[in-house]
Amino acid sequence: MQSSSLKTRMATDRLIKVIAVLSALIGLLALVWILVTVVGKGIGALDFKFFTELPTPPGMIGGGLVNAIVGTIIMTILAALIAIPIGLLAGTYLAEIGKGSRLADIIRMVNNILIGVPSIIVGIFVYALLVIPMRSFSGYAGAAALAVIMLPIVVRTTEDMLTLVPDSLRESALALGVSRWRTTFDVVFRAAKQGLMTGVLLAVARVSGETAPLLFTALNSAYWFDSLKEPVANLTVTIFNYAMSPYSDWQQKAWGASLLITMGVLFLTITARLIMKKQRKQA
Amino acid sequence: MFLSPIRYNRMPIVLEAWESASSDNRIKPSSEDRAFRWITGISASSILLLMAGLIIVMLFYSHLALREFGFGFLFSDEWNPITQKFGALSSIYGTIISTVIAMLIAMPMGLAVALFLTEWSTPKAESFFGTAIELLAAIPSIIYGMWGLFVFAPFMADYVQPLVNQYLGFIPLFQGPPMGIGMLTTGIILALMILPFISSVSRDVFKMVPPVLKESAYGLGSTNWEVTKNVTMPYALQGIIGAGFLGLGRALGETMAVTFVIGNSHRISASLFQTGNSIASTLANEFTEASEPIYLHSLVALGFVLLLITVITQLAAQLWLRHVVKKAGGR
Numbered sequence: 258m259q260s261s262s263l264k265t266r267m268a269t270d271r272l273i274k275v276i277a278v279l280s281a282l283i284g285l286l287a288l289v290w291i292l293v294t295v296v297g298k299g300i301g302a303l304d305f306k307f308f309t310e311l312p313t314p315p316g317m318i319g320g321g322l323v324n325a326i327v328g329t330i331i332m333t334i335l336a337a338l339i340a341i342p343i344g345l346l347a348g349t350y351l352a353e354i355g356k357g358s359r360l361a362d363i364i365r366m367v368n369n370i371l372i373g374v375p376s377i378i379v380g381i382f383v384y385a386l387l388v389i390p391m392r393s394f395s396g397y398a399g400a401a402a403l404a405v406i407m408l409p410i411v412v413r414t415t416e417d418m419l420t421l422v423p424d425s426l427r428e429s430a431l432a433l434g435v436s437r438w439r440t441t442f443d444v445v446f447r448a449a450k451q452g453l454m455t456g457v458l459l460a461v462a463r464v465s466g467e468t469a470p471l472l473f474t475a476l477n478s479a480y481w482f483d484s485l486k487e488p489v490a491n492l493t494v495t496i497f498n499y500a501m502s503p504y505s506d507w508q509q510k511a512w513g514a515s516l517l518i519t520m521g522v523l524f525l526t527i528t529a530r531l532i533m534k535k536q537r538k539q540a
Numbered sequence: 541m542f543l544s545p546i547r548y549n550r551m552p553i554v555l556e557a558w559e560s561a562s563s564d565n566r567i568k569p570s571s572e573d574r575a576f577r578w579i580t581g582i583s584a585s586s587i588l589l590l591m592a593g594l595i596i597v598m599l600f601y602s603h604l605a606l607r608e609f610g611f612g613f614l615f616s617d618e619w620n621p622i623t624q625k626f627g628a629l630s631s632i633y634g635t636i637i638s639t640v641i642a643m644l645i646a647m648p649m650g651l652a653v654a655l656f657l658t659e660w661s662t663p664k665a666e667s668f669f670g671t672a673i674e675l676l677a678a679i680p681s682i683i684y685g686m687w688g689l690f691v692f693a694p695f696m697a698d699y700v701q702p703l704v705n706q707y708l709g710f711i712p713l714f715q716g717p718p719m720g721i722g723m724l725t726t727g728i729i730l731a732l733m734i735l736p737f738i739s740s741v742s743r744d745v746f747k748m749v750p751p752v753l754k755e756s757a758y759g760l761g762s763t764n765w766e767v768t769k770n771v772t773m774p775y776a777l778q779g780i781i782g783a784g785f786l787g788l789g790r791a792l793g794e795t796m797a798v799t800f801v802i803g804n805s806h807r808i809s810a811s812l813f814q815t816g817n818s819i820a821s822t823l824a825n826e827f828t829e830a831s832e833p834i835y836l837h838s839l840v841a842l843g844f845v846l847l848l849i850t851v852i853t854q855l856a857a858q859l860w861l862r863h864v865v866k867k868a869g870g871r
Binding site: 277280284287290294347363364367369379382462466493508511519 | 671
């Protein structure tokens, strides 16, 4: 490089910088393009009926997706109720009890692998485990699939957040004779509260936009569900089905549902990030 | 920071003393503490159970296909539910090709973004662009699918593909009708989806480069790019490879976005403009239609192949990054 003249060196430098700025701009452009598309095409579908009425039969105009909205919310909440407690406890084990042990190392590694397992595989797993024995697609199976996806994420963020708590806090509590579990829940958890909430919110956000794991578990339905033992309508699979349909009214509805899901997920993600930022400022 | 798999572990001294004291027979931990250990331990073990269950269940529900077709399953491109002959080749091919395209685009772009964020931008620009690009990771897969099918694929068909065809059409890769959907479009969308993972991890490893190294190079009169090329990149190389593995794992298993735009045909064609399928898209499309046991088992076998590929990639990424952090001194 020393052989080339200063001019070429400066020119190369500038070229690379332009490429870097362009790359960042392309990323930003993609985000804006997607968001503008979803808002532009979806906003028209979101009328009062969209939130209050059931879907119409194929080809008929009108109706709404109230069953899918409720279905998505219920399955997401159920999944969260299963995954969050187990995930918090498991993350606590990795950060507090088993830290440094061989078992914790292995669990941490397997957990990271689980995070990377494609969600459609989780769908097949739950199909084999719940749908085949119960002989029916069901809301329970859908919630279970979402919980399986959520669990490793909660474990991971819990461990990360608890690890950030300074050891002096633990040591002061233990030195005062406080038991280990009280130290963990009353001192460490309290110190990491905002971080833990961030992690949980991000996990919920991730799961509420999932489609693949619901395809063969909750399936979808055009009707109200009386119990979670039957197929349960949900927004994401509805988007998939409606988008692939030949009816323009359905495609319009798919865009409406896309807008709703995107806004929900982004709202949760941004809230989580704001909580994080606030905590960092305090620290 | 949530995208980065790098972490640091050490045991504080007082806690270590506490551990050895409580494992000492004379000082027994209270029964509540023992319960606390057990409950958290069992919860953590559920992760291992889940992984084991995943593998066992997938094997159990694919054994018919594995026994019927053996290793030939991997090398046959026949996929015919009527004659009940199944082979994974076209799905595996599509998975690999779309992932390769995605990596070829996302790797350099992700690195460029990370460089821009860590080296050449103001703190305000860093936080703005950093957030925007990480939000790309928050958008659900199905939204990429909708945008890909209804907006990006027509854009490709109208503007990009005719242009590419005109100038590079002599290469078989870029021949064929500009349909919009197909391998190339899938690869580009996948690239956007994994970009935040690659740039986020790269950003973390770039920040680990000791400033004194860079300052020495600047002191010798290097330009920004020369410092990057000769100091930052070599120093961060291993971390960059880890970032690549992470993006790779994501791209391989991506389902909904791919299902929308890949075209879903069981065939292998030389042109990137043609439609194809991937393992994940085949599963998404056909799983609920599988009426015969051998059909279902073949699909699960396909899923098992995908599971193996992703587990191996993730494992490699984990081990690699751990090795890197250790080497960097495990701050």
